[in-house]
Amino acid sequence: MTTINASGIVVARGGRTILDSVSFDVAAGEVVGVVGPNGAGKSTLLRVLAGDLAPDDGAVSLAGEDVAAATVQRLARLRSFVGPLSVSDVLFRVGDVVAMGRHPGRADGNAELDGQLVAQAMARVDVDHLADRELRTLSSGEQQRVNLARAIAQQSPVILLDEPTSALDVAHQEMVMAVLRNLAGQGGAVVAVLHDLNLAAAHTDRVLLLDGGVSVACGPARDVLTGPRLSTAYATPMEVIDHPFRDCPLVLTSGR
Amino acid sequence: MIQQRSPRVAYWLLGTGVIVVMLVGMLAGSVDVGLSDLWHMVGYRFGVGEERLTDSVLWSIRLPRVLAGLTAGAGLAVAGVALQGVFRNRMADPHLIGVAPAAGLGAVAGIALTAAGGSPFIMMAGAAVGGVLLALLMRRIAENVTDSAQLVLVGIALGFALLALLGAIVLAWDSPRVPTFNFWVFGGLSGVTWSTFGAAVPFVLAGAAGVVTMGRSLDILALGEDEARHLGVDVARLRLLTLVAVGVIVGGVVGLAGVIGFIGLVVPMLLRAWIGPAHRHLVLVSALGGAIALGGLDILARTVAAPVEIPIGLITAIGGAPVLVWLLLRRVR
Numbered sequence: 001m002t003t004i005n006a007s008g009i010v011v012a013r014g015g016r017t018i019l020d021s022v023s024f025d026v027a028a029g030e031v032v033g034v035v036g037p038n039g040a041g042k043s044t045l046l047r048v049l050a051g052d053l054a055p056d057d058g059a060v061s062l063a064g065e066d067v068a069a070a071t072v073q074r075l076a077r078l079r080s081f082v083g084p085l086s087v088s089d090v091l092f093r094v095g096d097v098v099a100m101g102r103h104p105g106r107a108d109g110n111a112e113l114d115g116q117l118v119a120q121a122m123a124r125v126d127v128d129h130l131a132d133r134e135l136r137t138l139s140s141g142e143q144q145r146v147n148l149a150r151a152i153a154q155q156s157p158v159i160l161l162d163e164p165t166s167a168l169d170v171a172h173q174e175m176v177m178a179v180l181r182n183l184a185g186q187g188g189a190v191v192a193v194l195h196d197l198n199l200a201a202a203h204t205d206r207v208l209l210l211d212g213g214v215s216v217a218c219g220p221a222r223d224v225l226t227g228p229r230l231s232t233a234y235a236t237p238m239e240v241i242d243h244p245f246r247d248c249p250l251v252l253t254s255g256r
Numbered sequence: 257m258i259q260q261r262s263p264r265v266a267y268w269l270l271g272t273g274v275i276v277v278m279l280v281g282m283l284a285g286s287v288d289v290g291l292s293d294l295w296h297m298v299g300y301r302f303g304v305g306e307e308r309l310t311d312s313v314l315w316s317i318r319l320p321r322v323l324a325g326l327t328a329g330a331g332l333a334v335a336g337v338a339l340q341g342v343f344r345n346r347m348a349d350p351h352l353i354g355v356a357p358a359a360g361l362g363a364v365a366g367i368a369l370t371a372a373g374g375s376p377f378i379m380m381a382g383a384a385v386g387g388v389l390l391a392l393l394m395r396r397i398a399e400n401v402t403d404s405a406q407l408v409l410v411g412i413a414l415g416f417a418l419l420a421l422l423g424a425i426v427l428a429w430d431s432p433r434v435p436t437f438n439f440w441v442f443g444g445l446s447g448v449t450w451s452t453f454g455a456a457v458p459f460v461l462a463g464a465a466g467v468v469t470m471g472r473s474l475d476i477l478a479l480g481e482d483e484a485r486h487l488g489v490d491v492a493r494l495r496l497l498t499l500v501a502v503g504v505i506v507g508g509v510v511g512l513a514g515v516i517g518f519i520g521l522v523v524p525m526l527l528r529a530w531i532g533p534a535h536r537h538l539v540l541v542s543a544l545g546g547a548i549a550l551g552g553l554d555i556l557a558r559t560v561a562a563p564v565e566i567p568i569g570l571i572t573a574i575g576g577a578p579v580l581v582w583l584l585l586r587r588v589r
Contacts, residue, residue, distance in 0.1 A: 052482065076488030083482055089344075090478055091533040100476050104488040154487070 003028045003157055003189035008058035009048055011041070011213075018044050019055070020213045028157065031180050031190040033200035033221075036210035037234050042193040043162055045210065049191065050160050051075045063157050076104035079158035080151035085143055085167070094138070094146050095131035098122050101153030121152035124179055126172070140167040148176060152183065159183055161192040165199060177203035197251040201225055202243070209233060225249050263537040266530060270544035274326060277551040281322035284555050286563055287313050316450070324448040324456070325554040326547035328513040329523075331460040331505045333546025336520025337539050338467045338505075339391075341474035342498040343398055343407060346525060350506045351517035353394055353411025355387045357418035359503070359510035360440045362386020364425055366511075367434055376455035376511065384459055384507025390414070391499035391506075419515065435514070442567030443514035445554050452512055459508025464543065466501035470494060471535030478533060516569050518576025519546050525583050 004026035011019040019041045026032050034042045047053040049060055051067040060067040062078040070078065080101070090097065098121055102114040122128040125145040135143060144167045151159060159180070165173040177199055180190045184205075194200045200207050201221040209216040209224050211233040217224040230238040236253060243250040282294055293310040300311045332350060339348035339355075350356045366382020394411060401407050419441060426437050438444060473494045477484045481491050509516075523545045524538065531537050553571045560566065 050486065052485065072485055072490045073488040076486060079486075081482075081486040083486075091528070092475070092478060093532075096475075096534065097479065100479065100487055103472070103476055106472075150487075 001028050002026070003063055004049060004191065005061045006045075006049060006058065007060075009045065009055045009060070010057035011044055011048060011053065011055050018213050019048070021058070022210070022213070022215045023058075024208055024215065024218055026158075026189040026191055028187050028189050029184050030205045031184045031192070031203065033204035033207045034191060034193045034210060035195075035197055035200050035207055035225075036216075039212075040210040040233075041213040042210055046081075046160050046162050046191065046193055049158075050079055050081050052081075073104065076154070076156070078156055079160055080154040080156045082144075082147050082151045082159075082161040082164050084162055085140055085147070090135040092135055093131065094127060094133050094135055095122070097135050097146055098127075098131075098149045098153050101150035104154060104156075117155060118153050121149040124152060124182075125149045126175065141169060141172060144168060145172065145176070148179070152179070157188060159188050159190045161190070163193055163195060165194070165196065173199060197225060197230070201251060202246055202248045222249050225251055263531045263541060266527070266537075266541045267544070270541060270548060273548040274544055274551070277548050277555070278322055278326065281325065281551055281555050282314060282318050284559050285313075285318060286558075289314060320450050320453045321445050321448045321554070322551065324445050324453050324512050325551040327453070327457060327460055328445070328509045328516065329519055329546035329548070329550025330543040331464065331509040331546070332516060332519040332550065333523040333542040334464045334467055334539055335502045335505045335509070336546075337524045337535065337542045338470075338474070338498050338502050339520070340524060341477065341535060342495055342502075343394075344478065344480075345407060346528075347405075347408045347521065348411075349517070349521035350387075350502065350509075351515060352408060352415060352521060353390075354415035354418055355390050355394070355502060355506050356510050356515045356517075357415050357422055358390030359383040359387035359506045360422045360515050361418060361425070362389075362507065363511050364422065364429075364434060364440075376452045380455050380459050380508050380511035382507075383511040384504045386503075387506040387510070388500050388503030390418070391503045392496070395495055395499055422515075438567050439514040441515060442569035443516035443572070444565075444567055444569075445513050446558070446565055448512065456508040456512035459504050459511075463501040463503075463505030463508070464539070466497060466504070468536075468539055470498055470501070471539055474498070474535045475533070513550075514569065516550070516572055518572045518580065519549050522576045522579050522583070523549050526579070529583075 002025045007023045009019050009022045022045060034045060036042050048055050054068060065078060099118045102118060122131060125148050127142065127145050127149050130138060130142060135146060148164060165176055168176060180192060181203060184190050204221060206219055207221045207224045208218045216233060217229060225240055227239045230251065239252050239254050240249045283289055289310045294314060296305060296308060297311045297314040299305050300307055301315065335350045339350060340346050362385050363379045363383035366379040370378045397410050398407050422440050423437055426434055426440055435447060473489045476487050476489050484491050524542045527541050527545050528538060531541055553575060554568055557566045557568045557571045
């Protein structure tokens, strides 16, 4: 079942085309990685999917609902969003921040369930031991996991993430990607902007490669992440080999 | 960092503080009264006993003044909490960003529009309109500044200009219908009557009730505008409603007590460090704290140099400025 449908997305700003007729679908149960060089339009695409940015052309639907017509409250029940960090001055404690993820579902009025969902979300990304700490006192990697816990607590069918692993150590990167896989396993549709091509190769069902606002290729990592294609997109020589331990490609930069 | 304590302790301590301030406020002043006079007045109001001179002093002068001090202090602190939440800036304050001076101008406009004799309610309504307009102007300015310190500086500049304009109008008009220059610029509770108090209360209560209902959304806004939107908070609507509520509160407060600084800034800052940032408690605890602060300082204003009364705004500045400096240097949130 298609959960995310984006068709013909065009975004132009200041005479520059940031996204040029980008279309793609994500089914329930899928993890899709969005990759591409800086300025490719990855974050802009994510903001369009989230309903933060109205495209100049094209349309997005989430779980069958037109994003442009949905209210702020309705959108919060359709999608969660893990964005870049901007929490340096937040005085709330971790437990309170994750509990804010239940705000969109507050109308259901089940406080006990809310409490359980918050506790589970914190445990899943290994921040339960930080519950009583103030958010601003955490490292950026810990803050990033708290943001993810908040999104998990939101229990939305669509989960959008902008570089969710950028501040994480290797072990927590693997953990977060496993959590995303798990969320998809529970019926979620997950779209993550990733800079680490090997995380995308190892942990996603499909990869969307953007370059200059154009969708270059979209499909399984083995098909999309090829040496010539990546070398062109990133303007740096790259090679792709078989991962020695995993059933996925391994991207290597080969230097100039 | 100050250790966070249970809000229950804060409610009890501050609630008791309000009662103490109220009692002391009733007993302190140029006419010597004791607790027995206070009980006699209460009895007389319920039809027990003969009238004494102290009954009318306590009922007609002190009680409205004490209640006005508590109400204005509570209103200023709640307005401060709301402004700090909506602008995500701990230095936002109704006086500092110009809302209170604008309310003063609105009040004077309200007086000008009413027939001789005047109506306190229309004066408060004018003040509320002035406060709301300035608060909404600050919202427009906030959209165009990226640096939160810049917002406060713009507010300070506007506030100075509006206060000067207000002072000039009041001095030039020089009519017995208009409260004095001192009242507008330094605040004052000496002219409070049951009628002005009664006119101000609905504004303060309505605005504060509005702020209370927006507490949860203001909590979420602390994470950032994008995050709040992603969690289903209509940020534009929240800003509009909160600023209207602030304008209405400040309208009531300024119409009642003139322009008074520091309460809306220092009280929430102290109490946030004590009980934490959650608005559902912070708004109510700040209301109690603001009531104690202004009620207590008003007692000082009318006793330290008796029979001369010191304008309340001078006392809040003398007391509030050092506390603010201390808080900022200690980096208390």
